[in-house]
Amino acid sequence: MSAKITAIRGMNDLVPGPSSVWAQVEQTLIATAASFGFSEIRTPVIEKTGLFSRAIGEVTDVVEKEMYTFKDRDGDLLSLRPEGTAGCVRACLEDGLIHNQEQRLWYRGPMFRHERPQKGRYRQFHQFGIEVFGLTGPDIDAEIISFSAMLWKKLGLTDHVRLELNSLGSSEERARYRDSLVAFLEKYRSELDEDSQRRMYTNPLRVLDTKDAHVGEILKEAPRLSDFFGSETRAHFDTLKELLTGMSIGYTLNDRLVRGLDYYNLTVFEWVTEALGSQGTVCGGGRYDGLVEQLGGQPTPAVGCAVGLERLVLLLEALDLVKPAPSVDVMVCSMGDQPAREAQYLANRLRMELPETRFMLHCGGGKMKKQMAHADKVNARLALILGDDEVAGHQVTVKNLSSGEQTTVPESEIAAFIKQHI
Ligand code: HAM
Numbered sequence: 001m002s003a004k005i006t007a008i009r010g011m012n013d014l015v016p017g018p019s020s021v022w023a024q025v026e027q028t029l030i031a032t033a034a035s036f037g038f039s040e041i042r043t044p045v046i047e048k049t050g051l052f053s054r055a056i057g058e059v060t061d062v063v064e065k066e067m068y069t070f071k072d073r074d075g076d077l078l079s080l081r082p083e084g085t086a087g088c089v090r091a092c093l094e095d096g097l098i099h100n101q102e103q104r105l106w107y108r109g110p111m112f113r114h115e116r117p118q119k120g121r122y123r124q125f126h127q128f129g130i131e132v133f134g135l136t137g138p139d140i141d142a143e144i145i146s147f148s149a150m151l152w153k154k155l156g157l158t159d160h161v162r163l164e165l166n167s168l169g170s171s172e173e174r175a176r177y178r179d180s181l182v183a184f185l186e187k188y189r190s191e192l193d194e195d196s197q198r199r200m201y202t203n204p205l206r207v208l209d210t211k212d213a214h215v216g217e218i219l220k221e222a223p224r225l226s227d228f229f230g231s232e233t234r235a236h237f238d239t240l241k242e243l244l245t246g247m248s249i250g251y252t253l254n255d256r257l258v259r260g261l262d263y264y265n266l267t268v269f270e271w272v273t274e275a276l277g278s279q280g281t282v283c284g285g286g287r288y289d290g291l292v293e294q295l296g297g298q299p300t301p302a303v304g305c306a307v308g309l310e311r312l313v314l315l316l317e318a319l320d321l322v323k324p325a326p327s328v329d330v331m332v333c334s335m336g337d338q339p340a341r342e343a344q345y346l347a348n349r350l351r352m353e354l355p356e357t358r359f360m361l362h363c364g365g366g367k368m369k370k371q372m373a374h375a376d377k378v379n380a381r382l383a384l385i386l387g388d389d390e391v392a393g394h395q396v397t398v399k400n401l402s403s404g405e406q407t408t409v410p411e412s413e414i415a416a417f418i419k420q421h422i
Contacts, residue, residue: 010115010123017324018313024325025313026108028154029128033106036147038130041097041105043087045112049079055086055291057262059202066113080112083261084129084306085288086295092133093297102134108309120279120311129285131304133292138236141267141287141303142243148271148283148305149249155312156321161271161282163249166257167237168205168265169229171290177228178204188218208256224255236266263288267303275318276311283307326379328360329422331401332386333371339386340365346386346396346411353415357422375401381422384414 007013014022030040053063068080081087084107092098092105108128115121130147132140145163152158168174185192185200185207192200193212200207205225210216229237244251251269259268268286276282285305292300316322330350334343347361360378362371368385375383385397394411400421409417 008123010117010121012122012124012310016327020324020327021313021317021322022309024322025155025309025316026128029108029151029307030106032147032151032154033128033130035150036104036130036143038104038106041088041091041107042109043081043084043091043107045081045110046078047081047087047090049077051086051090051295052079052082055089055261055263055295056083057203059199060206060262061260062113066115068112068114082113083111084109084127085131085261085263085291085304088129088131088304089291089295089297089302093292093295098133098292098297098300102132104130104132106130118279120276120308120314122310126309127306128309129304129306131302133300133302135303136289136301138240138243138267141236141240142247144285144303144305145244145249145269146247148285148307149247151307152271155316157273157315157319160275160315160319161273163244163251164254164257164270164272165241165244165251166254166268167226167229167233168258168268168286169225169233170265173228173230173233174205174225174265177223177225180223180228181205181207184222191215191218203262205258206260209258209260219256226255233266240267259284259286263291263294265289269305273315275315279311281308282311282315326381327358328375328378328380329358329382330418331360331362331371331375331378331380331383333362333368333375333383334365334385335368335387339388339391342391343384343386346384346414350415350418354418357418372399372401382418 049069052067056063062082067082070078072078088105088107092103097103106129109126110124111127112124114123117123130144132144152161181204182200185204189197192215193210196207196210196212196215208219257268257270264286266287270281271283272280273282274280283305287303289301292302332343332347334340344361347359351359360380362374372383381401383399383401385399390396395408396411396414397406397408398417399406
């Protein structure tokens with residue numbers, strides 16, 4: 001036997017069972033996005049590397065260390081997308097979707113980051129994201145957050161996730177804050193961990209996100225970004241908080257929440273859970289009013305967020321809130337050659353007549369006991385049985401697989417019978 005080829009580390013298969021859980025969760029996400037008036041957009045999983053370095057920022061973990069980047073056969077430098085916002089903006093500009101018009105979009109799909117794999121952190125993972133273009137007010141920020149809150153409600157997670165909220169102010173406010181933060185950090189330079197020392201000049205706000213306990217202590221005395229806010233930023237943030245309270249969406253203010261991508265301004269937020277260990281952020285997002293212009297478009301305000309689907313499913317499983325759904329309603333069985341043909345034709349007719357019902361044709365013949373075991377294995381609710389007698393009499397024997405009860409139904413009435421019993 002030749003050696004098996006294995007999957008790439010941190011990249012997972014989704015097999016029957018779990019795949020049906022994913023399908024249920026994705027259906028809820030899609031239906032919720034539709035209920036907020038969002039439309040789907042699909043963009044390629046590979047883009048020019050420059051798109052991500054320009055959008056996400058050169059001095060971020062994602063661009064510095066985590067992108068899957070390669071030269072293709074034409075010598076173009078390309079990357080697998082590490083997130084969905086940059087590609088979405090690029091597509092909107094290229095397809096003229098945000099020129100003088102508002103746009104509310106959703107997407108889902110695989111993203112790729114070369115991180116150290118662990119529970120809840122993978123190298124291929126999936127996001128469900130929403131993005132809104134063309135609106136400046138806190139009302140749409142609140143709408144985005146209420147979309148995520150609605151998801152938790154529909155999935156039964158409201159009591160298991162917490163909203164962390166912050167404002168990053170405008171770029172001018174941040175620039176002034178940066179100077180004051182760097183001056184503060186310089187005083188403690190020798191005490192900072194290596195990462196923070198490096199970040200201090202390249203991307204000082206990221207120092208606020210440190211995992212180092214000692215640096216965390218030092219930061220307690222650091223200047224606060226909110227002290228640099230002007231009246232517009234304050235009003236935006238205050239109205240957002242008021243709207244959230246009005247919708248009974250609780251939040252915790254966290255002025256160290258800076259997010260790992262550089263395009264944000266004003267509102268940023270994350271939904272976190274304690275139930276997943278260190279990878280507890282199930283959704284993150286915020287406003288990114290400068291990004292469209294930065295990628296070559298007209299100045300266009302924008303806001304959005306993305307849910308990590310692996311983490312969401314892990315959380316639902318940990319709380320026992322989802323289970324795989326059976327994929328078959330009716331197993332169609334037969335005994336003998338002619339009945340087997342008739343069973344196949346019957347299954348096809350019924351699929352046309354009852355498009356919502358799932359029929360599986362038992363293939364390959366065999367004893368009735370084996371066929372019933374097959375029906376049980378796929379959790380079918382009814383078995384239709386055709387033998388010579390049924391074919392001759394234009395009838396179908398129907399077995400209810402939970403009660404064991406058997407009935408004979410005229411073939412002309414079988415669709416109505418199934419409809420009534422499924
Ligand atoms: P992000 O916070 O980098 O934001 O990712 C969003 C979510 O994706 C995270 O909260 C997490 O649940 C999930 N996630 C990220 N990395 C991994 C990983 N390695 N393994 C498993 N799950 C992961 C963004 O990507 C922004 N584009 C969100 C956004 C949209 N902001 C505005 N619009």
